[in-house]
Structure formats: C-alpha cells, structure tokens
Amino acid sequence: MPSRKSTKYIFVSGGVISGIGKGTTAASIALLLKASGYKISPIKFENYLNVDAGTINPIEHGDPFLCEDGTEGDMDLGTYEKYLDENMGADNFVTMGKIYKTVIDKERRFEYNGEDVEAIPNITDEILRRMEVLEKKSHPDIIIVELGGTAGEYQNVLFYEASRMLTLKRPKDVIHIHVSYVPTPGHLGEPKTKPTQLSVRTLNTMGIQPDFLVTRGEKYLDQRRKDRLALFCNMHKEDVISSPDLDSVYEIPFVLHKQNMDSRILKKLGLKVREPNLKAWEKFVESTKKFNKTIHIAIIGKYFGTGEYQLRDSYAALFDAIDHASWKMGVKVKSIWVDAERIEKEGIENVFVELKKVDGIIVPIGWGERGAEGMIKAASYARINKIPYLGLCYGMQLATIAFARDVLKLQDANTQENSKKTKNPVICFIPSQQDIVKRREYGGTMRLGGWEAIVKVGTKAFEIYDKHNGFINKSRGLTSERHRHRYEFNNKYALQFEKNGMKISARSVKENLVEIIELPKKMHPFYLGTQGHPEYKSRPLRPHPIFLEFINSCLGS
Numbered sequence: 001m002p003s004r005k006s007t008k009y010i011f012v013s014g015g016v017i018s019g020i021g022k023g024t025t026a027a028s029i030a031l032l033l034k035a036s037g038y039k040i041s042p043i044k045f046e047n048y049l050n051v052d053a054g055t056i057n058p059i060e061h062g063d064p065f066l067c068e069d070g071t072e073g074d075m076d077l078g079t080y081e082k083y084l085d086e087n088m089g090a091d092n093f094v095t096m097g098k099i100y101k102t103v104i105d106k107e108r109r110f111e112y113n114g115e116d117v118e119a120i121p122n123i124t125d126e127i128l129r130r131m132e133v134l135e136k137k138s139h140p141d142i143i144i145v146e147l148g149g150t151a152g153e154y155q156n157v158l159f160y161e162a163s164r165m166l167t168l169k170r171p172k173d174v175i176h177i178h179v180s181y182v183p184t185p186g187h188l189g190e191p192k193t194k195p196t197q198l199s200v201r202t203l204n205t206m207g208i209q210p211d212f213l214v215t216r217g218e219k220y221l222d223q224r225r226k227d228r229l230a231l232f233c234n235m236h237k238e239d240v241i242s243s244p245d246l247d248s249v250y251e252i253p254f255v256l257h258k259q260n261m262d263s264r265i266l267k268k269l270g271l272k273v274r275e276p277n278l279k280a281w282e283k284f285v286e287s288t289k290k291f292n293k294t295i296h297i298a299i300i301g302k303y304f305g306t307g308e309y310q311l312r313d314s315y316a317a318l319f320d321a322i323d324h325a326s327w328k329m330g331v332k333v334k335s336i337w338v339d340a341e342r343i344e345k346e347g348i349e350n351v352f353v354e355l356k357k358v359d360g361i362i363v364p365i366g367w368g369e370r371g372a373e374g375m376i377k378a379a380s381y382a383r384i385n386k387i388p389y390l391g392l393c394y395g396m397q398l399a400t401i402a403f404a405r406d407v408l409k410l411q412d413a414n415t416q417e418n419s420k421k422t423k424n425p426v427i428c429f430i431p432s433q434q435d436i437v438k439r440r441e442y443g444g445t446m447r448l449g450g451w452e453a454i455v456k457v458g459t460k461a462f463e464i465y466d467k468h469n470g471f472i473n474k475s476r477g478l479t480s481e482r483h484r485h486r487y488e489f490n491n492k493y494a495l496q497f498e499k500n501g502m503k504i505s506a507r508s509v510k511e512n513l514v515e516i517i518e519l520p521k522k523m524h525p526f527y528l529g530t531q532g533h534p535e536y537k538s539r540p541l542r543p544h545p546i547f548l549e550f551i552n553s554c555l556g557s
Helices: 022-035 075-084 096-108 119-138 154-169 194-205 223-232 249-258 261-268 279-287 313-328 340-346 348-355 372-384 394-406 431-438 460-467 491-499 545-554
Strands: 008-015 040-046 093-095 142-147 174-181 212-217 240-244 293-301 331-339 360-363 389-392 425-429 447-455 478-485 487-489 503-508 514-518 527-530
Touching: 008 022, 008 154, 008 194, 022 040, 022 075, 022 142, 022 174, 022 249, 022 261, 040 075, 040 119, 075 313, 093 096, 096 119, 096 154, 119 142, 119 154, 142 154, 154 174, 174 194, 194 212, 194 223, 212 223, 212 261, 223 240, 240 249, 249 261, 249 279, 279 313, 293 313, 293 340, 293 348, 293 372, 293 545, 313 331, 313 545, 331 340, 331 348, 340 348, 340 372, 348 372, 360 372, 360 394, 360 545, 372 389, 372 394, 389 394, 389 545, 394 425, 394 487, 394 491, 394 514, 394 527, 447 460, 447 514, 460 503, 460 514, 460 545, 487 491, 487 514, 491 503, 491 514, 527 545
Parallel strands: 008 142, 008 174, 040 093, 040 142, 174 212, 212 240, 293 331, 293 360, 360 389, 389 527
Antiparallel strands: 425 487, 447 478, 447 503, 503 514, 514 527
C-alpha cells in the first residue's frame, strides 16, 4: 500500500440535469483508485432537509439504501458498496437537514457562546466537520465527496461553498470533477456544448474551477467538442473526459481508465501512479454479456408510477440483486413490472393470463394499505400454481396473510399496519414500536440494519445459505440480514402455521422474532419469504445466496 501523508479530496458535482450519473462516476473513480492500491472513503451530501432518506417516498427520490448500521441513505451509497465491495454507513451520508439540525441543536445548547449563528461560517463549518469525522475514523488516502443536486440550485450552494473553502485551505489536496450533460438534439444531429459551458460558468461564479469535466451523452464526444469545451471552460483538453451511454454502468471504470482519467487524477493530487488491477472486475463485466437462457420474473409492486412514466429507481437494489445473480448464472432476466392495484381492479387471473409467461414472482418492500390486497392475491397465485415465489419484507408478511386466509381459513387475517381492528393480526406491531408510533416519531425508529438470525437445519433456507457460504457461523446456523420494518410475524400463530405446512426456518437471535418462512419442497418448488432485505447485501462479485437459488428455481432446476 502507498504511504499516506495527508488525505486527498475529490469533489464530484453535476450539471445541466439531475440523474446525470454522478454516483456511478464517483463510484467508478473510487474503484479505479482502490484497484491502484489506495484506500478510498466516499461521502454523499444531499440537499434535502430530511434528516435521512427513510421517510421519503421512493417515487420521489428512488429506493432509500439500507446500510449495515441502520443508516437509511441515498441510492448512491448502494452504488459505492457495489463498486468498492465495502459497507457504507452514517459517516458516508449527510443531508442538509442533518447539518441544520446539528447546528440548531448546538445553538440551543449555547455552544456558540452567544454568537449569531449564520449559514456562513456555521453551516459550512459543520459540512467540513463531517468530512473531518470521516477522515479521522477511516484514515483514507482519498475521500470522494459527491455533492447532491445540480450546479445552479440554491439548495446546494453551501456544499459548494464548503468545497471552495477546503480548496483554498488545502490547494494541493483537493480537485473538483464536474459531471455534465451534453445533449444531441434530434433535429440538429450534433452534440451541443453550451449547457455544459453555462454549468461550468455557474461553478466559476462560486469560486470553483473544475479540474476535470466528465461529459455524459449518448455517444463518445468527438475531439472537436472536447477542444471547444476545453477552450470555453478554461481546461486542458486531456481533462475533458467522455462518458457515453453503455450497456452496463459497470463498464464505466474501463471507459474512464482508457482515457487515463485515474492516472491524471493521481498526478494532480501528487500521488504515485499505479496500474489498477481490474482482472476480477473485467471478468465480471464479461459475464454480464453471456446468456444461456431467458426467464421472466413478475415484480408485483406499488411504487412504479411517476406521472405517466414508470420508475426503475424505486426498486433499484432489488433489480441490481436480480442482475448480479442472473449474470452469475448466465441467465437473462426479463422483469415484468406489475402494479399491485391493477391486480385488485382487474383480477389476478386476468392479469397473469395477459402476462402469458411468468417463471417467478417477487413481492418486494412496501408500506401501507394501497395495493396490499393485490400483493396478497399474487402470493396466493404463486403458491397455488407452484410458481417460484420470493417475498421481501412486506412480501414475506403478505405471503403469511395469504396462507392464513387460504389454508388456515382465517378470512380476516391481516397486518395491523392495514387493519387495526382485525381479529387475526398474523402480522403485528413490534411491541417496542407502539409508543413510538403513537408519538408520530417515524424517522429512523424501525428495526434497522443488520440483525443476526439462526437458520433451522433441514430447511430450504439452511440449504441455500450453506450452498453459497452465506453463514457467519455454520455450526450455529448463524446468518445476518439487513432490516427495515416495524411489523413482525405474530408468534401466537406460529404453531398453527407450522401444523398446516408452513415452516418457520429462521428466527432472530435477539427477541426470537420470525425471520424466514417457507413451504417444504413437497408442497412447492420454491416459496420463501424473508423479513430481511437480502437485496441490500448483494454485490456484483458476490450475489446473494437467496437470489441465486430463486433464479435457479425459476429455471426449473
């Protein structure tokens, strides 16, 4: 490992449009620098005033990413985990709401000694302090700081100001990368650089001159446009990097490396240039292009729609986990997005007749009553028709309700989340949550983060974890999954469920809570629900065992 004198900082900002790819660009740079032997720590600063992402509707800002320590963060934290194969946490994610709350709480405690508290320097000082905390805890060679939003928005001005202040204080330790969009209007047929020029000018007005410009667009940017951007943005043309649309975002590191971006970054930071070892990543990317078979998986969700458009980001971690497992197995997955409310309106049989071919069904995370009955019908349909079924958190709970209604004949069986008056609450409140919810304290108060569980020998779940080395301690059957929920399987009904064929295959070490339910092979080829979220632990080079075996069952194996 190279010797570290002082931590270097790379700020990554975005221009022209949101969703431009700052996160994948930052993660790709992180991967390249880690593969060159440097220790990297990313941190994401978000503009919104929410303290974390846990209370945000996934349609608004995508699937909140759940970290091992319980942090409910931005999707980009998941991107960092996948590219670096390292856990992220509270120190890697900061919102403007968290910044303001910290400053206001300090003011209330008289920690500013009677001084007037202002955006500058008090807010910017707190932003800089958060970076210092990460530096002291992680001792990285390089911290990559992703600035949320787009240059020119008033919400993120203070993040940019903190960037400028750190650059002024430590000019040899800081560089700034601007990721911007270069559109190619169909009626013109050529890339237009003016939006990016104006975005860089906005940075300049805040006292920031980018060291690199990463241009996003449909195709590679030609030399003429690179020269033009270099001229008008006051940059070397070698520092204008093209980042075109690709078949897979996992190819981005190779695109940047071919343009020598990683070596130029290290030179600008005064660090030794080393050729990155990308052999494992290259092998993985090759696997994403080789398919032996194709399967169709129906995702029965409730967060697909945004206006007249459908949104993949609402279930980003799930789709990534499916991809990781299917690529590993050489299988192409065609996912079919089904709005659960459509099932309620049109009937389960009508919907699935129209879908024609479905090899597997997944009911993912969800909250509240809307669409729940459609998901319950999907869980029943999968069980009755012997279609491989995977229930994730809410999908596990609703599969439990479906079984209670269909098999136990408890017609009003429900979750207390959706029916407080049900006489058969097979899914009930976590006792410790009752008072919290009465006070309407929803943010960060669920069962969050990694929780250990004991998997029962002789179950499908044990077989899955054992086959793919998923145990922390095999002799104890000990594993761990990340959690994000308030409601639990009601243990009062456990014996009744097991007498009628449903197995409780895992329970938590703490509080003996039900973690995994399943149907035995004699009843169903693959019917499993987990209260945890294996999708948040899946990595490109290490797909999650549960998804590997679900895909395998969809193949009919």
